Amino acid sequence: GDSVTQMEGPVTLSEEAFLTINCTYTATGYPSLFWYVQYPGEGLQLLLKATKADDKGSNKGFEATYRKETTSFHLEKGSVQVSDSAVYFCALSRGGSYIPTFGRGTSLIVHP
Amino acid sequence: KAGVTQTPRYLIKTRGQQVTLSCSPISGHRSVSWYQQTPGQGLQFLFEYFSETQRNKGNFPGRFSGRQFSNSRSEMNVSTLELGDSALYLCASSSLSGGEETQYFGPGTRLLVL
Numbered sequence: 001g002d003s004v005t006q007m008e009g010p011v012t013l014s015e016e017a018f019l020t021i022n023c024t025y026t027a028t029g030y031p032s033l034f035w036y037v038q039y040p041g042e043g044l045q046l047l048l049k050a051t052k053a054d055d056k057g058s059n060k061g062f063e064a065t066y067r068k069e070t071t072s073f074h075l076e077k078g079s080v081q082v083s084d085s086a087v088y089f090c091a092l093s094r095g096g097s098y099i100p101t102f103g104r105g106t107s108l109i110v111h112p
Numbered sequence: 113k114a115g116v117t118q119t120p121r122y123l124i125k126t127r128g129q130q131v132t133l134s135c136s137p138i139s140g141h142r143s144v145s146w147y148q149q150t151p152g153q154g155l156q157f158l159f160e161y162f163s164e165t166q167r168n169k170g171n172f173p174g175r176f177s178g179r180q181f182s183n184s185r186s187e188m189n190v191s192t193l194e195l196g197d198s199a200l201y202l203c204a205s206s207s208l209s210g211g212e213e214t215q216y217f218g219p220g221t222r223l224l225v226l
Contacts, residue, residue: 034214043116043202043217044155089155093213099145099168100215104154
């Protein structure tokens, strides 16, 4: 079946550091890929998405590129802020009647 | 456009009681999914409703049930509560345009079972 694997957290960085959170997936066909973010005490918010190979999703300085050859969708940001501290979830969906598959989440802690 | 709303936001119950949680999806969205989130198990899928029909179901006991109304609002019910049911319950609605399924989440209902 479908699966999403994320790097274990927490990831701890200083403000203005470069961020990479790895995500790889297993799925048949051509899924859409997503990153969601969950701030403390809140629900998940869609951060960015990509629907086909080589697409780059971007939002709020975050980027991720859909790499079909490596089945990856790594999240990157050039300069993190304290306000980026949250849990990040990678997910895939094959649309239609299929339920999205989520990774276990990666906690990011950014220190001033 | 208003987002997904969930009520109540917080709930405290005791073992053996039952609880009903409510979710109002984004206007025009016909699919509503429910998830349970706990520190140990992460995000686990409960069930999905589409046009008042349960279309998908996760691996949870029959104590967990749900329904969807004609206006797409959904409720989930947990009967005979157990301590392990303490969790954040998230509702998500989606639009199926273009064949890809972006889910939009509500803020969740935090349930504590004592």
